[in-house]
Amino acid sequence: MKLYEYESFxxxxxxxxxxxxxxxxIPCEQIDVPAGEHxxxxxxxxxxxxxxxxLELDNGEYISETVAISRYFEENYPQTPLMGTTAEEKARIEMWQRRVENSLANTVATYFHHATEGLGEPDRYRNREWGEKNKEKAISAMKQLNNQLAENIFIVGDKFSIVDITALCAIDFAAAVNISIPIECHHLTRWYAEVSQRQSAAA
Ligand SMILES: N[C@@H](CCC(=O)N[C@@H](CS)C(=O)NCC(=O)O)C(=O)O
Known part of the structure; x- marks a missing residue:
């Protein structure tokens, strides 16, 4: 088994x-995305x-998509569940997972590709206005997360889940392209400080 990845993304x-x-x-192999290896x-x-x-499996099959790869490991290693255990928890985690991907992770990625140098030459089609619009959407998503975190320790209740991972990675990538957590988002800032301290955040 092997994970093809690129560390900075x-x-x-x-x-x-x-x-x-x-x-x-599991072993990882770097695919040099900026150099176009992907x-x-x-x-x-x-x-x-x-x-x-x-993800390359031992039987030679491949699985792409972050959530699908995560699902594979969740099913095979159910200890330390990160995708819920009851029907309601699983549904709630999936709901937030989709929300955070659509409203935050994808909007930050669109800003990166359209309003910054992005991947360089392969990103030669750029719509800066669309990129900036997505920055606004990303900031508005952070405000929604702030509201959710006013009443919850983690994004989905009191258990750390895949949603916290998705949000942390999106927010760190946002910071790398100069989109910061709005100063008034105290709950999101509290959560960010806590989840950033987890050992896994250094992975
Ligand atoms: N929906 C995919 C998105 C994966 C994705 O966008 N990966 C980026 C790195 S974070 C990539 O490979 N970008 C290369 C490109 O856009 O050409 C997933 O969840 O795995």
């Missing part, structure tokens, strides 16, 4: 953090989407 970090929380160690014929033959992360 948020989606692979989500998988590394998920594995660290569960205490799972667009090579060899990599595209493994993952038609040309994205990282990608």
């Amino acid at each position: 948020p989606s692979p970090r989500r998988v590394r953090m998920f594995l660290a929380e569960k205490g799972i160690n 667009r090579s014929a060899d990599y595209l033959s493994k993952n038609q989407d040309g994205l990282v992360p990608l």
